[in-house]
Amino acid sequence: MQNAVYEPQIQTSQRVPSPNEPPDIPLSVLFKAFWKARNFVVTIIGASVVLSFVYLATSQRAYSVETVIGPAQDSSGGAKSALAGITGALFGGGDTDVNFSKFRQILTSARLADRLEKDHRVAKTLMGGWDEQTHSWLPPSGPLAFIKGGLKALLGLPGWAPPDSAQLAGQLHEIVQIERIGQGGPLDMKTNLLIVSVKMADKNYAIQLLNWILRDADHVVREDQLTNTTNRIGYLRDALSKTNEVNLIQSLQQILMNEERTQMMLQADKYYAVDVIDPPHYNPSNYSPRPSLVVFSAILLGLLVSMGIIYIIFRRRMALAQREEDIFATPFPNPIWYAATKIRNLAAKRRGRKYDANT
Numbered sequence: 001m002q003n004a005v006y007e008p009q010i011q012t013s014q015r016v017p018s019p020n021e022p023p024d025i026p027l028s029v030l031f032k033a034f035w036k037a038r039n040f041v042v043t044i045i046g047a048s049v050v051l052s053f054v055y056l057a058t059s060q061r062a063y064s065v066e067t068v069i070g071p072a073q074d075s076s077g078g079a080k081s082a083l084a085g086i087t088g089a090l091f092g093g094g095d096t097d098v099n100f101s102k103f104r105q106i107l108t109s110a111r112l113a114d115r116l117e118k119d120h121r122v123a124k125t126l127m128g129g130w131d132e133q134t135h136s137w138l139p140p141s142g143p144l145a146f147i148k149g150g151l152k153a154l155l156g157l158p159g160w161a162p163p164d165s166a167q168l169a170g171q172l173h174e175i176v177q178i179e180r181i182g183q184g185g186p187l188d189m190k191t192n193l194l195i196v197s198v199k200m201a202d203k204n205y206a207i208q209l210l211n212w213i214l215r216d217a218d219h220v221v222r223e224d225q226l227t228n229t230t231n232r233i234g235y236l237r238d239a240l241s242k243t244n245e246v247n248l249i250q251s252l253q254q255i256l257m258n259e260e261r262t263q264m265m266l267q268a269d270k271y272y273a274v275d276v277i278d279p280p281h282y283n284p285s286n287y288s289p290r291p292s293l294v295v296f297s298a299i300l301l302g303l304l305v306s307m308g309i310i311y312i313i314f315r316r317r318m319a320l321a322q323r324e325e326d327i328f329a330t331p332f333p334n335p336i337w338y339a340a341t342k343i344r345n346l347a348a349k350r351r352g353r354k355y356d357a358n359t
Contacts (some may be wrong), residue, residue, distance in 0.1 A: 008180065008197045033314045034307065041306040043335040048302030052294050064286035065206040065213065068181070068278035070096040072271060097337075100192070103273040108176055108194065113168035115216050122209065126171050137162040175199060193277065203282045210280040221273040226266045232259045257266035257325050285357045 034041065106112050116122045116286040124130035131138050139160045141144070152159055183191040194215075200206040243249060266272055 020267065030311070030314065034310060037306075037310045039312065039336055041303065044306035044309075045299055048298040049295060056291055056294055058288065060201045060291055062199045062288050063199055063203040063206065064199045064283045065203055065210055065280055066195055066196050066278075066283050066286075067210060067276060067280040068193060068195055069274045069276055070191075070193045071100040072269070072273055072275050080133065084315070097192070099225065099273040100223075103217055103221050104178065104188035104194065106220050107178060107213060108169060108173040110165040110169040111220060112213070112217050113172055114165040114301035115166065115220065116172075116212060119167060120212050122212070123163050123168050125205065126175070129163075147160045174211075193321075197283075197286075199286075199288070207282065214274070214276065214280070217270050218273050222266055225265065225272065229259055229266065231265045233263065 041251065129138050130136075133199070149159060175197070175198055177195075179195045180191070182191045198206045198210045198213075200209070211289065233249070236252055240249060240252050240256070249313045271299060276278065327355075336357065
């Protein structure tokens, strides 16, 4: 009797997927599903492109007007500005000219906004809500404005008021862009030259507004400096009349001569704090919205949305299907066929009979 050799049986347990677990969809099957539903994809993309054309036709274009400015040359033949340019290139492009730095800060300040409104009445164009017939500001109307006003009253916040300098300065901060030349990449050498741009729907008014901003901001810096210089000259003349010491008189006279030269520059130059290198002009390559970008975004969005919908539908079918042949048994939605059937049914009803979609 031979001894039976015992061989252990290895049982391999296969993992049974849970009925709630999403099925694994092979990539080839998924591509086949996208191809089967190509009419649905084309329809969604076409609808997105049509909506993009509607958006382009109804939206208001904003055009960019820009100027290039830099620190003003001083009376010493530009030595200070040249030194400022070298220092800015070596140490990060900081504004080493005090007046130019002050001018940059004033560009979007409430002080400049108050001056622009006083001299040019820019708020009615920039803020909106101005009634030309009554020459007054109209409060916002509509359900949203009513709800907003009720919430402010409930929270104890102040209600609506006509635009002030702070609100106008906030609007200037939104439409006025300041960019330093030389910040396009890590290897670019930074300079003290600035591009100041304004983006508005009316490019002619934008050019005029940018001219007003440059002149009025420079006038603010000029007036402050002129006030200080005039006070210094008065002080120096008074000090000269009260002293008899020769060395002190010579020093005071030298300082007085420098201050009088500064006063002459303040009264003679067109711009005091800046040099306008390139005056305000329209930039035809910078406007929004750009049709090519909007249409491309619409095509991409339509493609992603349609593929997402197809994936959700196909994944649900895979979970319910018993065999792979059943997956494509039900056709995918065809909006073109559905719309054509509805139109033909309506036409058939007018003729007294209903169109059968299966014939």
